[in-house]
Amino acid sequence: METHGLTNQLMRDFDKVRKYADKKTGIRKYDKEIFRWRVYLHLYFNHARRAEEDACLDNDLIEMRKSIEAGVNMDDLPKGIRQIQRPSSPRKQYQRG
Numbered sequence: 001m002e003t004h005g006l007t008n009q010l011m012r013d014f015d016k017v018r019k020y021a022d023k024k025t026g027i028r029k030y031d032k033e034i035f036r037w038r039v040y041l042h043l044y045f046n047h048a049r050r051a052e053e054d055a056c057l058d059n060d061l062i063e064m065r066k067s068i069e070a071g072v073n074m075d076d077l078p079k080g081i082r083q084i085q086r087p088s089s090p091r092k093q094y095q096r097g
Contacts, residue, residue, distance in 0.1 A: 003046045010039045 013036055021029045 002048070003044055005045075006043045008041045008043075010041060011036050012039050 013034055015032050015034045018027055018029060018031050018033055021027065027033055
């Protein structure tokens with residue numbers, strides 16, 4: 001399997017409310033401080049995995065079509081067949097600690 005990746009550096013503005021005053025910069029307590037940070041965006045794509053997921057989705061849709069053509073009531077089908085979803089990656093989202 002071959003995974004392709006792309007990294008892009010972005011500069012983003014962030015702000016935070018100060019808990020304490022800073023005499024050096026002249027920022028008072030509870031003032032909003034704005035600062036810029038570098039943010040890196042990493043994107044990865046795997047062609048083989050995409051093909052596997054598409055094949056799985058196609059098989060599920062074919063199974064559903066056969067059930068519908070056979071006259072099976074949608075309420076009688078198992079929940080997995082009634083609710084077809086694309087498979088997702090095992091790591092759903094990045095969690096900040």
